[in-house]
Amino acid sequence: MAELSLIDISKSFDGKQILERISLSVSDAEFVSIVGPSGSGKSTLFHLIGGLLEPDSGDIYLDGERLNGKRGTISYMPQTPSLMPWRTVLDNVVLGAELIGRKNGKKAIEMLAKAGLAGYEEAYPNQLSGGMKQRVAFIRSMLSPQSFICLDEPFSALDEFTRLDMQQWLLSMWEDHRRSILFVTHNIEEALFLSDRVIVLSSGPARVKADFTIPFPRPRKESVVLSQEFLEWKKTIYQELQVIT
Ligand SMILES: Nc1ncnc2c1ncn2[C@@H]1O[C@H](COP(=O)(O)OP(=O)(O)OP(=O)(O)O)[C@@H](O)[C@H]1O
Ligand SMILES: [Mg+2]
Secondary structure, three states, rough: OOOOEEEEEEEEEEEEEEEEEEEEEEOOEEEEEEEEOOOOOHHHHHHOOOOOOOOOOOEEEEEEEEEEOOOOEEEOOOOOOOOOOOHHHHHHOOOEEEOOOOOOOHHHHHHHOOOOOOOOOOOOHHHHHHHHHHHHHHHHHOOOOOOOEEOOOOOOOOOHHHHHHHHHHHHHHHHHHOEEEEEEEOOHHHHHHHHEEEEEEEOOOOOOOOOOOOOOOOOOOOOHHHHHHHHHHHHHHHHHOOOOO
16 A cells, blocks of 8 residues: 655745645555646655655645655655665665665566666666666666655656656556556656656646546557547646646
8 A cells, every 4th residue: 555645735945935735645556747847846845755855834644644754665766866886786776675674686687687787787876877877776766665656757868769668667567566656757748658647736836737637548558649639638738837827
């Protein structure tokens, strides 16, 4: 079980309000994306959920337990991959699992290979490209034991082909294991292809502008992005993002 709810979350920095009464929920095994203008406060929202920051007001609950200011309960992939430079690729991806004494080297090696990183297990982060670092951080968050995962633009540094591959891979993994995922992206197509729901944030301060349920059946095939219905959805979300609040 992993059900997240945010209730009336507000946050200011230096007197400037960034988030205003954000309420949203993610049900067990649901895939929810957040899209919103750059600087609107998406990463801040994740820092609050991850307990790195505390809200000025409002509450965060995971399965009924209050999470405000509490770390370690969710698996969180930050926007800038924070790999440990003194650990190899393999030692970095098993980190989350290792912290609770459940290291699974075989699975880690398999996942690295699927992400095109075979042969890099013993490399160090400074020997990797930006996109490779992102994939390592992504695998680390997928391997950590928590049942709720927050991913902050995990594929933004990847070229289009690798991005599509990683999306497919994420979907197949998620369809097998069904963990709850909250996903931030700038890419509307990516949000539509992956998600059960897409939440649109406004900016200055951020509020929930829209919460769409995406009806494409699962398992989803890549070809869904070419359908007329998909195009209609893209328009709807673009329009929602463009309307001045
Ligand atoms: N620790 C902090 N102290 C002061 N201001 C901050 C802090 N963290 C974020 N901000 C400000 O809060 C606002 C929202 O930042 P945030 O990183 O959450 O945006 P974002 O939606 O994730 O943007 P992007 O899409 O570019 O990643 C920005 O104006 C940023 O300057
Ligand atoms: Mg961000």
